[in-house]
Amino acid sequence: MDKQRRKFLKIAGASVVAGIGAPAVIRLTSNSALASEHGTAAEHEEAPAAGHGQASGHAEEAPQGVRLGMVIDLRRMNENPELLDGAVAACIAAHNIPEFPAEKIKQEVKWIWKAPFESVFTDHSVHHAAGKIKNFPAVALCNHCDDPPCVRACPTQATFRNKLNGIVAMDFHRCIGCRFCMAACPYGARSFNWQDPRPYVKKYNKDFPTRMRGVVEKCNFCGERLALGLEPACVESCKGTGAMTFGDLNDPNSEVRKVLDKEFTIQRKPTLGTKPSVFYIV
Amino acid sequence: MYNKGTIIPGLILFVLFVTFPVWFNGFTTAGDLPKPELPPGGEKQCVMPAEYMRANHMQLLNEWRDNVLRDGNREILEIDGKKYSKGLQTACMQCHSRKEKFCDSCHTYAAVKPYCWDCHLTPKETASKEAIH
Amino acid sequence: MIEKTLKGKPAYWIWLAFLGMFMAIGAACYVRQYNFGLGMTGMSRDVSWGLYISQFTFLVGVAAGGVMLVLPYYIHNYKEFGRITILGEFLAIGAIVMCLLFIMADLGQPMRALNVILHPTPNSMLFYDAIVLNGYLFLNVLCGWVILTAEKKQVKPPKWIYFFVYLSIPFAISIHTVTAMLYCGLPGRHFWLSAIIAPRFLASAFAAGPALIVIACLVLKRVAGFDAGRKAMDKLVTIIIYAALLNMFFVGLEFFVGYYSNIPGHKHALEYLFFGLEHHGHMYNNLVPFMWAFVILAFGSIALLATPAARKKNDFLLGLGCTGLFLAFWLDKGIGFVLAGFVPTPLHEITEYIPTANELGITIGVWATGFMVVTLLYKTAIGVEHEIEG
Ligand code: SF4
Ligand code: SF4
Ligand code: SF4
Numbered sequence: 001m002d003k004q005r006r007k008f009l010k011i012a013g014a015s016v017v018a019g020i021g022a023p024a025v026i027r028l029t030s031n032s033a034l035a036s037e038h039g040t041a042a043e044h045e046e047a048p049a050a051g052h053g054q055a056s057g058h059a060e061e062a063p064q065g066v067r068l069g070m071v072i073d074l075r076r077m078n079e080n081p082e083l084l085d086g087a088v089a090a091c092i093a094a095h096n097i098p099e100f101p102a103e104k105i106k107q108e109v110k111w112i113w114k115a116p117f118e119s120v121f122t123d124h125s126v127h128h129a130a131g132k133i134k135n136f137p138a139v140a141l142c143n144h145c146d147d148p149p150c151v152r153a154c155p156t157q158a159t160f161r162n163k164l165n166g167i168v169a170m171d172f173h174r175c176i177g178c179r180f181c182m183a184a185c186p187y188g189a190r191s192f193n194w195q196d197p198r199p200y201v202k203k204y205n206k207d208f209p210t211r212m213r214g215v216v217e218k219c220n221f222c223g224e225r226l227a228l229g230l231e232p233a234c235v236e237s238c239k240g241t242g243a244m245t246f247g248d249l250n251d252p253n254s255e256v257r258k259v260l261d262k263e264f265t266i267q268r269k270p271t272l273g274t275k276p277s278v279f280y281i282v
Numbered sequence: 283m284y285n286k287g288t289i290i291p292g293l294i295l296f297v298l299f300v301t302f303p304v305w306f307n308g309f310t311t312a313g314d315l316p317k318p319e320l321p322p323g324g325e326k327q328c329v330m331p332a333e334y335m336r337a338n339h340m341q342l343l344n345e346w347r348d349n350v351l352r353d354g355n356r357e358i359l360e361i362d363g364k365k366y367s368k369g370l371q372t373a374c375m376q377c378h379s380r381k382e383k384f385c386d387s388c389h390t391y392a393a394v395k396p397y398c399w400d401c402h403l404t405p406k407e408t409a410s411k412e413a414i415h
Numbered sequence: 416m417i418e419k420t421l422k423g424k425p426a427y428w429i430w431l432a433f434l435g436m437f438m439a440i441g442a443a444c445y446v447r448q449y450n451f452g453l454g455m456t457g458m459s460r461d462v463s464w465g466l467y468i469s470q471f472t473f474l475v476g477v478a479a480g481g482v483m484l485v486l487p488y489y490i491h492n493y494k495e496f497g498r499i500t501i502l503g504e505f506l507a508i509g510a511i512v513m514c515l516l517f518i519m520a521d522l523g524q525p526m527r528a529l530n531v532i533l534h535p536t537p538n539s540m541l542f543y544d545a546i547v548l549n550g551y552l553f554l555n556v557l558c559g560w561v562i563l564t565a566e567k568k569q570v571k572p573p574k575w576i577y578f579f580v581y582l583s584i585p586f587a588i589s590i591h592t593v594t595a596m597l598y599c600g601l602p603g604r605h606f607w608l609s610a611i612i613a614p615r616f617l618a619s620a621f622a623a624g625p626a627l628i629v630i631a632c633l634v635l636k637r638v639a640g641f642d643a644g645r646k647a648m649d650k651l652v653t654i655i656i657y658a659a660l661l662n663m664f665f666v667g668l669e670f671f672v673g674y675y676s677n678i679p680g681h682k683h684a685l686e687y688l689f690f691g692l693e694h695h696g697h698m699y700n701n702l703v704p705f706m707w708a709f710v711i712l713a714f715g716s717i718a719l720l721a722t723p724a725a726r727k728k729n730d731f732l733l734g735l736g737c738t739g740l741f742l743a744f745w746l747d748k749g750i751g752f753v754l755a756g757f758v759p760t761p762l763h764e765i766t767e768y769i770p771t772a773n774e775l776g777i778t779i780g781v782w783a784t785g786f787m788v789v790t791l792l793y794k795t796a797i798g799v800e801h802e803i804e805g
Contacts, residue, residue: 096403106459106766119762140762149602155541156530164354171351172401176530177453177523180541182463186603188761192463192523194454206408207372212400213452214523227356227367272602 067146067166068221069249069277070235071259074117074138076243083243084114084139087234094222094233096210098200109191111219112141112234121280123269136282141234142189142219143268143276144168153184159216166249166277167221177214186272190218249277316391319383327362329373343370343398370402379405416567419798420791426638430790434783441780444773445520453523456774461766462757466778467521471514473623473749474785475594476616478510478551480624482587483654489580495647501796502628502643504559507587509789510624511552516781540596547589554583559792567799591616598756606684607756609672615665616748621658623744625651626737631793633734641797648733652720659717659740666747684755687765692758694765701767702754705746712743 077084091112092099100107118126120138148168150159158175161168182190196213204210208224211217222232230236235244247256259265265279328335330342346368349355359366366373378384381404389396448455458465484503487493519525536542558580565572595613602608629651635641673681686692689707691700716739719725725732759765770778 106457107454108460110460115762119764122761122763152538153540153601155536155539155545156527156534157536158530160352162354167354169351169354173347173351174527174530174534175524176527178518178521178541179463179523180539180597182460183598183604183756184601186601186761188461191460193452194456194458195452201411204403204408204411206403206405206412209371209401209403212397213454216523223354224356227350269603274602 065166065250066164067249067277068144068226068247069166069256069279070221070232071245071256071263071265071279071281072139073243073245073259073263073281074136075281076238076241077139078136080241080243081137083238083241084137086237087139087244088112088114090233090237091219093203094205094208094225095220096197096201096205096208098197098210099202100200104200107194109193109197109217111191111217112139114138115140117282121266121268123271124266138280140187140189140268141278142168142185142221143187143274143278144219144221146275146277147273149184149186149272149274150181150190153180155180162223165226167223169220169223170217172209172211172215172217175215177216179216181216186269186274187276190216192216314391316387318385318387319378319380321377322379323377325377327364328377329359329361329366340396346373370398375405382406416563416795416799419795422798423794424638427794431787434787434790437779437783438787439780441777441783444776444780447773448520448777449525453521455771457768457770459766459768461760461764462754462768464521464753464757465768466770466774467517469749469753470778470781471517471521472594472616472753473745474510474513474517475548475590476620476744476748477624477627478507478514479587479591479617479620480622480627481507481510481555482584483621483625483651483658484628485580485587486584487650489577490584493650495644495650498800499628499632499643499647499651501559501563502631502793503624504555504562504583505792505796506624506628506631506789507555508552508559508792509785511548511555512788513781513785514548515552516784517778520777520781540593540600544590544593544597547586547593551583551586551590554579554586558583563796563799566803569803588617591620598753603761604756605678605680606758609669611665611668615662618658618662618665619744619748622655622662623741623748625655625658626741626744629655629737630734630741631789633730633737635793635797636730639794639797641800645727649726652726652733652737655737655740656717656720659713659744662744662747663713663717684758687758688751688755692765694759697765699758699765699767701769702751705750709743709746709751712739712746716740716743 091097095111097111098107098109100109114137117136117138118124120140144167146166148159148161151161151168154160155178156174156176158171159168159181160171177192179192182192193211193213193215198210201210222230222234225232231239232244232246235246238244242259245256245259247254249256249260251257259281260279263281265281267276267279270276330338335342349357350368356368359368366376375381381399385396456465456467481503484496484500488496488500519528522528531542531545558576561576562572562580592613595616598604598607599609599612629648632641632643632648636643670685673685683692687699688702691698691703693699716736719732719739720736722732725736754768757766757768
């Protein structure tokens with residue numbers, strides 16, 4: 001990395017810019033998280049100084065660095081079902097996700113999807129639950145676990161936890177398609193490309209690749225968008241409704257932490273010790 | 283016992299046979315050196331000098347790949363006032379917008395098949411199913 | 416010594432041609448799968464491992480089973496196994512070849528398989544599995560070949576080889592233990608999440624592996640005039656019976672934990688396997704007949720093998736009992752164990768898995784390859800035996 005940088009800097013007029021726009025353009029209050037995503041040394045020291053100085057010390061798990069996470073308010077989604085469909089569609093459009101017809105459902109690829117409440121929260125009883133829970137559409141996606149079993153299982157580090165921000169990322173170039181991670185993920189968050197996905201991608205986003213057959217994929221917390229100072233596509237699609245909030249869980253001043261501090265939230269299968277970074281308000 | 287009449291033509295045939303790749307190319311393709319198309323938009327500046335890119339673009343792409351995906355280092359490069367975000371689709375294809383006339387011209391000649399395009403989209407492919415956003 | 420494989424009776428060649436045909440079918444099916452992707456199989460997002468990985472799991476057991484000959488012979492100096500120990504080692508080679516082929520068939524990107532070595536990842540059980548499997552293959556090739564060469568020259572095997580023979584014993588245990596750890600360390604897959612998986616795997620391996628060796632000995636007696644000796648066979652059958660009973664005991668324990676604790680997660684997969692699982696008004700019971708066949712075959716075969724008739728005089732009954740047991744444990748581990756782990760899915764839905772014809776073609780092709788390897792190795796071993804005797 002450094003070798004590369006030096007090579008570039010030898011060219012006259014070359015420099016490294018922190019982000020396409022300066023942090024001012026970043027609308028997120030959790031911009032410390034976004035700044036560190038850019039990874040330049042200077043920013044990395046500056047930005048956390050603002051947010052994390054206070055964080056260290058009074059949290060139970062002695063958080064270190066940035067841990068990106070999300071709060072999903074299922075009440076909002078329930079009031080307005082279009083929000084959920086919009087979030088799913090936004091992810092599909094942003095990431096060139098194929099959409100297979102019903103007869104090819106076994107090939108299905110999904111990063112974020114709608115599922116009944118009792119499927120998403122299998123540990124929660126819906127017996128005698130409030131009527132609204134019964135037909136409650138919930139939403140599932142990768143939890144970007146702090147202690148991810150998929151990463152533990154992967155024999156090639158094709159899936160790994162990004163230390164800078166806690167995103168559990170995939171390197172499609174390296175994945176051998178053993179699908180060990182799919183067996184290991186207790187949330188069914190991963191999909192395999194059983195065939196070439198391209199014929200089933202409806203529209204291409206020119207700034208993102210597709211995948212090839214034989215590799216696993218899942219939600220990437222929109223790492224590519226964060227780098228440009230944008231929110232995740234699904235979060236952006238519900239902008240202004242409070243249905244989805246994204247940011248640094250370790251930063252007590254972030255928007256996502258404010259929601260977490262105020263509301264009662266639940267995680268999926270917390271007993272498994274995976275420490276999900278996606279929280280839900282029911 | 284040794285028949286000159288068959289040994290010598292036999293030797294000649296043998297030599298011709300083992301040197302087949304050399305002269306065959308001479309007759310056919312060696313003349314057509316590949317001519318990769320310069321950026322249709324007329325851009326003159328690349329992230330690195332042309333000679334460097336010609337020899338080392340694959341290493342550069344690998345480094346970018348590891349920077350972006352593995353090290354979480356998605357810094358934007360600014361070179362002579364132009365900004366590049368590391369990536370085949372987000373940087374290279376911005377100028378070299380016709381992969382078929384640029385990348386393929388040498389890759390076909392050298393008979394290499396990089397697997398980049400199994401996943402990465404060329405502008406032509408994107409245009410075939412353009413997203414409206 | 417390899418030249419021994421080039422001479423044989425017509426039956427030998429017909430058998431090889433028969434296997435070759437299935438290998439060709441398997442290869443053709445694999446080309447189709449390679450070009451299209453694993454979508455040619457019946458696997459899905461929910462049942463993401465199928466026949467390939469379940470065969471792999473079973474065959475690791477067959478390979479590990481060879482140690483039940485090596486251990487008594489080399490450690491306890493049980494001389495009766497002298498003639499058949501090499502059969503155990505060669506069977507292990509064939510079984511591991513099949514294991515590796517099944518893994519390759521299952522990979523989405525087989526050309527990148529070396530990434531496991533290029534990017535070694537000590538927290539992944541698959542990394543260790545790759546090491547111990549290849550290590551065990553190497554050890555068996557080395558020991559089998561050196562000892563057979565010594566035998567041919569009618570000299571004692573060199574001393575250093577015993578180091579590798581002894582080393583192969585912990586390797587045999589570890590291949591199946593690590594394979595069990597692929598499954599039993601995954602959170603949220605209740606059926607697999609059981610500390611008894613590794614011992615259970617070993618028990619069924621120590622029954623199924625030797626059972627196949629007994630069958631091989633009976634076949635070799637008829638077609639190649641090779642007599643393993645009644646005493647050796649009898650000892651093997653004793654080992655088989657104890658190991659088989661142990662496996663059934665372990666299965667019973669799984670039932671106790673599931674049904675007595677009454678925790679749904681621990682019951683679901685067992686219910687799905689043996690009684691069918693109802694979900695949203697639909698009954699899912701694809702595997703029920705297989706599992707009951709397993710139970711009946713297992714107990715029937717154990718009973719048969721325990722009768723003096725099968726053990727002392729009747730080769731047919733002995734063969735029948737061993738075949739029954741081998742099939743039983745194939746149903747248990749080569750079908751039920753892996754597939755049931757995916758039921759229900761993490762979202763408590765049920766997807767059933769039915770292999771496709773192409774997938775079956777590849778599976779049969781790999782089995783045929785394994786049998787081919789074992790046939791050629793056994794032919795060599797027995798050729799050497801005959802040579803020094805006659
Ligand atoms: S939800 Fe699944 S895929 Fe995502 S980090 Fe956790 S274990 Fe891995
Ligand atoms: S399928 Fe790919 S990401 Fe998943 S465990 Fe295997 S190599 Fe890792
Ligand atoms: S965070 Fe990004 S990748 Fe993940 S579900 Fe939302 S849009 Fe998709």
